[in-house]
Amino acid sequence: EAGVVQSPRYKIIEKKQPVAFWCNPISGHNTLYWYRQNLGQGPELLIRYENEEAVDDSQLPKDRFSAERLKGVDSTLKIQPAELGDSAVYLCASSPRRTGYEAAFFGQGTRLTVV
Amino acid sequence: AQKITQTQPGMFVQEKEAVTLDCTYDTSDQSYGLFWYKQPSSGEMIFLIYQGSYDEQNATEGRYSLNFQKARKSANLVISASQLGDSAMYFCAMREGGTGGFKTIFGAGTRLFVKA
Numbered sequence: 391e392a393g394v395v396q397s398p399r400y401k402i403i404e405k406k407q408p409v410a411f412w413c414n415p416i417s418g419h420n421t422l423y424w425y426r427q428n429l430g431q432g433p434e435l436l437i438r439y440e441n442e443e444a445v446d447d448s449q450l451p452k453d454r455f456s457a458e459r460l461k462g463v464d465s466t467l468k469i470q471p472a473e474l475g476d477s478a479v480y481l482c483a484s485s486p487r488r489t490g491y492e493a494a495f496f497g498q499g500t501r502l503t504v505v
Numbered sequence: 506a507q508k509i510t511q512t513q514p515g516m517f518v519q520e521k522e523a524v525t526l527d528c529t530y531d532t533s534d535q536s537y538g539l540f541w542y543k544q545p546s547s548g549e550m551i552f553l554i555y556q557g558s559y560d561e562q563n564a565t566e567g568r569y570s571l572n573f574q575k576a577r578k579s580a581n582l583v584i585s586a587s588q589l590g591d592s593a594m595y596f597c598a599m600r601e602g603g604t605g606g607f608k609t610i611f612g613a614g615t616r617l618f619v620k621a
Binding site for chain 2: 481483
């Protein structure tokens, strides 16, 4: 079974430029998460989808971040414009939804460097 | 508010010995789940073990076991017979149900070094 696939693995952009990350979750997983992980810290949730509905986006900086999950499968996270402080690893994860306590399975992440 | 505390920034263990990684949590919810993840240098978060708040038995998965002490709100990870490949960051996480909206939060992590 294929795991969570993210692309690109690495991205370097200049500040004020836009950037987008793509995630393909594990087949059949209807819950999808985007996390941001700063250096030396644990992941922090940005947004959680149940199918195509964003059920928790309270931590998403909506002035510059947007996300979508059309058709309830793949998802895209966008930053526009990027700031220096956005440099981090962006992790996508997915889980099946049965009880709400299922473990999330993560992709390898996208390391973003804003210069 | 949810809170996960991992007080050990770094731990050393001799190969083949057991090691305990500490995790304490704070929640007012009766229903919650506790997770441990491993993050090697490649960056991927690997799920290790899960403990539900209503589970009476401590969870075990191979060389991993979770020492769950509900009254003390602790969920320590025990790795038995450490291997060099166990060197990584380890994160404790908690998900509250119901009123917590199934939001998952992670601790700051513990870096484990396994010595040959």
